[in-house]
Amino acid sequence: MPLQNRMNPMGQLHSVKAKGLLMGNRGQLHNAEKQIVRSWKLQRWITCALEYHGIKRELMAPNSYTELFFLDEPTSYAT
Numbered sequence: 001m002p003l004q005n006r007m008n009p010m011g012q013l014h015s016v017k018a019k020g021l022l023m024g025n026r027g028q029l030h031n032a033e034k035q036i037v038r039s040w041k042l043q044r045w046i047t048c049a050l051e052y053h054g055i056k057r058e059l060m061a062p063n064s065y066t067e068l069f070f071l072d073e074p075t076s077y078a079t
Helices: 073-078
Strands: 004-007 013-015 022-025 046-049 068-070
Touching: 022 073, 068 073
Parallel strands: 004 068
Antiparallel strands: 004 013, 022 046, 022 068
């Protein structure tokens, strides 16, 4: 089952396998079972490109921020 890490323009999270074009985060929102347990830890959004020099990271890793994905730039600004 896909992780609940895809944001829609209304700021709601969905479980969708596709990641989209951009990634953002609002701090650590998930628990050890990779389930979202809160809406935000930081009020500000951090949004960035999905790729950086081929670096790969585990999604929703323990003690790390929660990766959230947006379909496109307007969606990332709408939330």
